[in-house]
Amino acid sequence: MIDFPAREVRLWDGERCRYTLSTSADLVATNIERREVDWSNSLLLSMRFTASRIGPYNEFLYVFFKCLSMERIEYVENYYDSCQDDGQDIVLDGWQVQRRCPHLRADLGRFGQIEGEVLTCTLHGWRYDLTTGRCLTADGHDIRASAVS
Ligand code: FES
Incomplete structure (x- = not known):
């Protein structure tokens, strides 16, 4: 073991x-x-x-x-x-999220889709809970996100 x-x-x-x-x-x-x-x-x-x-x-x-x-x-x-977050954010459907997908750094301004409180990066289908930032697909890849008021 x-x-x-x-x-x-x-x-x-x-x-x-x-x-x-x-x-x-x-x-x-x-x-x-x-x-x-x-x-x-x-x-x-x-x-x-x-x-x-x-x-x-x-x-x-x-x-x-x-x-x-x-x-x-x-x-x-x-x-x-080298894949660490570069600190850039974007606003997408009422959410401020980091620009780069934590998986392989796809631009979420292009590949991000939000449905309810879940962001999906359509490049490989990884999903993120925007309320917590938790990656729903794999451990250790959380995303920075907050609701835009
Ligand atoms: S780069 Fe976003 S899911 Fe792979």
Whole structure:
């Protein structure tokens, strides 16, 4: 078990987990022995696993399995740093929201659609609750938003 919050790898004792990925011990041992840096290609594409999750999709988990070397993790950390909000806002249908989509920085002035209190970025369909700023599609991608009075 990889316990990210506790920063440890340990035997799973049957506790409830947010993400469960089960495969044979042989496949895991082979990946470790070969020092594979992209388990997405070396294991997940084989489809020889079962998976489940509680809650929304977390792209960081799958990115982690693609970046199992210092070089790759540094690259991806720099990429996410460069995606940070640039502070620009726009007004869209009575809401002031940040201009760039937290997913891949699409211009929400062009790709944003608001229905009720939900903003959808039509480039990839990610959705945001404007009242809280919470991303409804994935964790860790909240948006800055407030109602224009
Ligand atoms: S860039 Fe907005 S959903 Fe992908």
